[in-house]
Amino acid sequence: MSGPPPNQVYTLQPAAGQSVDHQSLGFLAATVVVDNPTGQWWQVGDPPATVPPYTVGQTIALPAGTQVANVQPVTPPGQVSAPLAGQTTTVTYYGPSLPPNPGTIAAPPSLSQIGTLTVGANGGASLTTPPLPAGTNVLVLLSDQQVSAYGIAISDHGTGLSLYNLSSRPQPQFTSMPLVPSSDQQYVLQVSNSEPYSMTLAVYAAAGNLPTQVQPLEGFFRTGVEVVASGYAYYSAQIVTGDAGTYRWTVSNPVGSPTMMIVDSAFTNIANTGAQTQAIVLIANTSGTTQTIIGEVSAGVGSLIVNGPILVPPGYEARGYTYNQSGATVTMVVSMAYHMVPL
DSSP, X not given: OOOOOGGXXXXXXXXXXXXXXXXXXXXXXXXXXXXXXXXXXXXXXXXXXXXXXXXXXXXXXXXXXXXXXXXXXXXXXXXXXXXXXXXXXXXXXXXXXXXXXXOEEOOOOEEEEEEEEEXXXXXXXXXXXXXXXXXXXXXXXXXXXXXXXXXXXXXXXXXXXXEEEEEEEEEEEEEEEEOOOOSSSOEEEEEEEOSSSOEEEEEEEEESSOOOOOOSBXXXXXXXXXXXXXXXXXXXXXXXXXXXXXXXXXXXXXXXXXXXXXXXXXXXXXXXXXXXXXXEEXXXXXXXXXXXXXXXXXXXXXXXXXXXXXXEOTTEEEEEEEEEOSSSOXXXXXXXXXXXXEO
């Protein structure tokens, strides 16, 4: 099934509690589709249709001649809205008519505090998490400051392997990072504070539909409500000799996509000595031709962290690649944290 013409699609990502009043679409819309993986009740359209919490894919027919977007955080009598910090809803208006659909229920995310970290002025501090429940995929930091400049590093508690590393930069009060599976479900969080005052961070573990906020980024500022998707591509394995080159994962930004992919952090690692080995994160076109190498470790033990933002526009993709002709089994890691924002 082909999609509607590009000039007849209009997408909003309101944060929980945020109203959109009579925002011009630029065309006549016949349908609105709502993906609401949040704890917020919404009213969408005019006359309004009700969208319950954690409902994805609800498709609503609009009155003829609808030219404006109306989205209101209205909770029906007797119901409760309980959104989590950072949750956003995607509301997409389409020109063509689409079949109505009540949508499906998404599992609500879990959020539990696992510790508190106080970091002194121009100093650093670390926290080792307890074993986290299976399915935990996000680590959340909530600061006692509205905006602070600090760096974040996360490593595997059992192996010491670096999994996530962002240099010191302005961070919003709510910040979250995707988690790569660790060897023992425990992590070491390190925060480096570059402010001339002390700060306290509440640390939460989360699982489910909680977006990863990665703004503001150096040279590429976006608001939290503009993050439409995020994730972590990850591959870690013992690669036997004779691997002549394998793409372990691919994250595509298709031709004609209305979003920009932002690589926040890439990590490559080779854990064994020996020549004729490579671990690479790269950008390719959709035909698979390499355009840019983001991070590469080759010919023996080494690791490399590359911090973004690195832009991957529509028509391109990021890939994790390994190569081993060393004559021995080699342990390699190729991983990437990323998010998508509307163009």
